[in-house]
Amino acid sequence: xxxxxYPKIFSNYMLKLLLLLFTFCFPSCINAQxxxxxxxxxxxxxxxxxxxxxxxxxxxxMKDKKSYLDIxxxxxxxxxxxxxxxSNAGESKPAFTLTPGVAYNHKSGLGIAFNVFFATDNGxxxxxxFAINPYYQYYGKKISAGISYTRYIFNTGxxxxxxxxxxxxxxxxxxTKIFIKPGITIGYNNGTLTDTINxxxxxKKVVMKVSDFxxxxxxxxDFYFYELLSKADGLSFSPSLMLVxxxxxxxxxxxxxxxxxxxxxxxxxxxxxxxxxxxxxxxSIAASIIFKYQYKNFYINPDIYLDYYLPSTxxxxxSCLFSITAGILIF
Numbered sequence: 001x002x003x004x005x006y007p008k009i010f011s012n013y014m015l016k017l018l019l020l021l022f023t024f025c026f027p028s029c030i031n032a033q034x035x036x037x038x039x040x041x042x043x044x045x046x047x048x049x050x051x052x053x054x055x056x057x058x059x060x061x062m063k064d065k066k067s068y069l070d071i072x073x074x075x076x077x078x079x080x081x082x083x084x085x086x087s088n089a090g091e092s093k094p095a096f097t098l099t100p101g102v103a104y105n106h107k108s109g110l111g112i113a114f115n116v117f118f119a120t121d122n123g124x125x126x127x128x129x130f131a132i133n134p135y136y137q138y139y140g141k142k143i144s145a146g147i148s149y150t151r152y153i154f155n156t157g158x159x160x161x162x163x164x165x166x167x168x169x170x171x172x173x174x175x176t177k178i179f180i181k182p183g184i185t186i187g188y189n190n191g192t193l194t195d196t197i198n199x200x201x202x203x204k205k206v207v208m209k210v211s212d213f214x215x216x217x218x219x220x221x222d223f224y225f226y227e228l229l230s231k232a233d234g235l236s237f238s239p240s241l242m243l244v245x246x247x248x249x250x251x252x253x254x255x256x257x258x259x260x261x262x263x264x265x266x267x268x269x270x271x272x273x274x275x276x277x278x279x280x281x282x283x284s285i286a287a288s289i290i291f292k293y294q295y296k297n298f299y300i301n302p303d304i305y306l307d308y309y310l311p312s313t314x315x316x317x318x319s320c321l322f323s324i325t326a327g328i329l330i331f
Contacts, residue, residue, distance in 0.1 A: 116130055145171075164192070182217070221238070245281060301326070307319040
């Protein structure tokens with residue numbers, strides 16, 4: 001459904017690159033193929049190797065040799081997190097959000113980000129939470145990995161506060177050496193929420209502890225297109241497919257959890273997969289499509305996440321999350 005017919009893509013050099021990729025990938029799948037003859041000269045291979053090592057777009061995408069400042073603004077329907085869509089899929093009523101942010105990434109892989117989440121609150125568009133996010137990213141020859149911690153700070157002057165989580169931990173590991181890349185993400189969120197709940201004997205105001213743990217193995221492949229409109233731009237396209245397993249729990253200290261009947265405020269924020277007696281189980285099958293277009297230091301990054309919930313539920317099973325982020329990198 002995508003038209004990459006811009007003449008620059010189909011230059012002789014790009015055609016050679018595509019043929020070389022097929023030459024490398026197909027022999028591993030077709031054992032009967034024994035002819036290793038190729039039309040690529042030593043000079044072609046040298047240029048190809050040079051492109052992957054020195055191309056400006058590749059250097060900007062990998063970002064593993066320079067420290068930089070990333071100033072961005074995002075728009076979408078992700079109320080809880082900018083990084084963990086498994087958690088966002090637990091939202092009961094996604095709403096439009098605007099998320100400006102700034103991040104500093106050191107060339108060692110260490111970094112820290114700060115985001116502000118805006119949404120409509122009683123007819124006014126204003127911030128409802130802030131997020132401080134230290135992280136570490138590693139890019140190796142065979143693997144890439146990252147780990148992050150997010151501390152949410154809520155705007156006490158806002159009536160719109162849909163996130164019950166105060167702490168979020170997120171990790172991602174992927175093997176990058178093969179054509180179809182396998183990986184896994186692990187996420188854990190926890191927090192507290194004061195709510196007036198219904199119990200057998202009436203109502204009671206309690207402080208509830210809420211937690212969300214998820215594990216998602218996945219597979220993905222990255223496609224790259226260079227020199228679309230100039231010699232300093234490019235597009236990456238990364239589809240992935242994942243299985244999501246997890247456990248969401250609600251606990252009310254000092255109260256028999258079996259006597260909990262309803263928690264109105266929490267139900268207004270999160271889907272009914274959060275219960276007092278939930279167990280770890282396969283929860284959903286999901287797909288993600290991430291685009292990134294970059295011209296020199298400017299980028300735009302659309303992201304679509306589709307989630308289908310598997311266990312029985314009274315809520316809708318299908319969730320569609322989207323965001324688009326634009327930013328500039330300052331080296």
